[in-house]
Amino acid sequence: MNKKGEIFTYTIINVASEEFQDKVPYMVAVVKQGENKIFTRIDNYEEGKEVKIGMEVEFSRIDENGSKLYKFI
Structure with missing residues (x-):
């Protein structure tokens, strides 16, 4: 399996729901x-x-919800 990909589009989250407050700012991407x-x-x-x-x-890891996470190289 090829683990590498490229950012197609992205956004930076600076304001999040209470559940994700400890993670801001964070980046989500396609x-x-x-x-x-x-x-x-x-x-x-x-x-x-x-x-x-x-x-x-x-590709970095699978999170606790079963989602794939990626990281910068």
């Missing part, structure tokens, strides 16, 4: 992996990081 597009959270986003469409990311 990652293009071959012909597939996956909606995911980017695991190692840090506030102020320069992000661009087309940046390479890599």
